[in-house]
Amino acid sequence: MARILAEGSGARSAVVWLKVGAELRPEAAWPMDDLPTEGLAVTADGLPDLEATLALQVHHRGELLGALSLTKPSGERLTPAEEHLAKDLAAGAGLVLRNVRLTEELLQRLEELRASRARIVAAQDQERRRLERNIHDGAQQQLVALAVKIRLANSLEARDPAKANTLLEQTETEVARALEDLRDLARGIYPSLLADQGLLAALQAQARKVPFPVNVDADGLRRYPQEQEAAVYFCILEALQNVAKYAMASKAVVQLTETGGHLTFEVQDDGAGFDTTETSYGTGLQGMADRLAALGGELRVTSAPGEGTIVEGSVPINELAAMAPPEAGLPQS
Ligand SMILES: Nc1ncnc2c1ncn2[C@@H]1O[C@H](COP(=O)(O)OP(=O)(O)OP(=O)(O)O)[C@@H](O)[C@H]1O
Ligand SMILES: [Mg+2]
Incomplete structure (x- = not known):
């Protein structure tokens, strides 16, 4: 596209920019060596200064997706026909840029998935x-x-x-x-109590071992496939261990619910809390996030110094497996 733009408008160089988040990133250029090395922040009214003879926004379904810019040799101006061609190209480039962006997002998700898989393997080792x-x-x-x-x-x-x-x-x-x-x-x-009696019984047994009162509330919970129960169980244990190690809390509350096809949990303590912008995930929280992400779920941590901590997570329930008889898929002890 950069080449068509450059050759059709008699430009010395042309650049295709892709909007990624709040940034315009140079995606392609003609000649290729003219590709700018750095992205530019998008301004409130759209394009930043691209230092070009002509810069055109590229939209698709009302959304700003990127830009085309071209630079004529010094002293030359665009003829009306050249400008027309550039505008036509910009008008038709929306779908192309959307596809490029989707591909980039997909590649990024793949990279994240690869990294999380590597972390899971390392955690297993x-x-x-x-x-x-x-x-x-x-x-x-x-x-x-x-x-x-x-x-x-x-x-x-x-x-x-x-x-x-x-x-x-x-x-x-x-x-x-x-x-x-x-x-x-x-x-x-694999805790046998969890395999035999499910989340509530297994968590109540663990709750009795920690050095502060824990209230486990799991009304209306049924049995779920082993991998979902195990993920939720081990996440809650790690959250309780963190409470024991860092929170100096007087108590913790564990809540489990099934809502909208998801099994969700929350571990809340009234302890010291921490600044989530300054403290990054350690092995514990990262392991929880990876475990849940591997099942299509997610983790959220809300905390502030002096205000306690809430660790929430959810996993989608695999309905087909959930309907299987309770013994199916459970390990033989
Ligand atoms: N309930 C909590 N109360 C206060 N601080 C917490 C709580 N949970 C986590 N943190 C903070 O978050 C940090 C990261 O926790 P995480 O479980 O990821 O790692 P860790 O506990 O430090 O190490 P590991 O889990 O590998 O033993 C902790 O070091 C602690 O500072
Ligand atoms: Mg920890």
């Missing part, structure tokens, strides 16, 4: 390493210690039966503790 560490430092050490104690009890059996007995009694308690730890680890992968 990190989670796997955490589990490995927990098994190594926890259950594995406990079992090694137990094996040593049993061996000792065996060797003491003849010489000091009373001591051997005490050792065996100790091992019984420790076996129970190791089992409990392993169960907790397994729940960390």
Whole structure:
């Protein structure tokens, strides 16, 4: 288009500009080397100064989508025929620019999707390493210690039966503790209470473990596909962990609702709050946003210093999967 414009109007150079947000970005130029390197801010009344002999707005369905600009060799002016051609081109360029913009938006969404997928994979790797560490430092050490104690009890059996007995009694308690730890680890992968009884029961059980009162309100909730329930569950746990770590809150309220085909949640605390313009997402909030985005949902965080924090999220309900019998798709424990 830049070439047709330049050649048809006898211009020294022509540029096609695309409006992206509040900026006009140079998209194409003829000759190609004349492509400006920087974009320009769009002004209240439309085009900024494009330093050209003629600059024309490009609209489509009433929306400003970009501009065409051309520069004649110095001392030359546009003839009426050349100006006419340029105006005709600008009038017909709307659809072309809309397509270019759609393609760019699509590419940007793709890039975001790629980045979020990479973050999910990295988070999964990190989670796997955490589990490995927990098994190594926890259950594995406990079992090694137990094996040593049993061996000792065996060797003491003849010489000091009373001591051997005490050792065996100790091992019984420790076996129970190791089992409990392993169960907790397994729940960390996919909580069995969530699989069996759903969000309300699983969240109430977790709410009892945090060091402040949590009210879980989930009236009218039914069962949802595993991936939606798990996403909402883990997001709420991370939000509650953040409350425990940073908010110094006196209480938190968790609310879950099903509205307009979406499963939505809100975790509100009355704690310290934070400046959302200054504090960027850490692994926790970014992981929540990625988890929800992967299911077509979204996350919103509202907070200000001294005013508590509200973390809201929603995921569209996959109705077909939601209608399946509750056992379908759930992991076998
Ligand atoms: N409920 C809250 N009250 C006060 N500050 C919060 C709250 N939730 C989050 N924040 C602030 O937002 C920041 C980012 O939270 P995020 O969960 O993303 O990362 P993190 O908790 O710092 O690290 P990670 O979750 O990886 O352990 C926190 O460091 C904290 O400053
Ligand atoms: Mg966190």
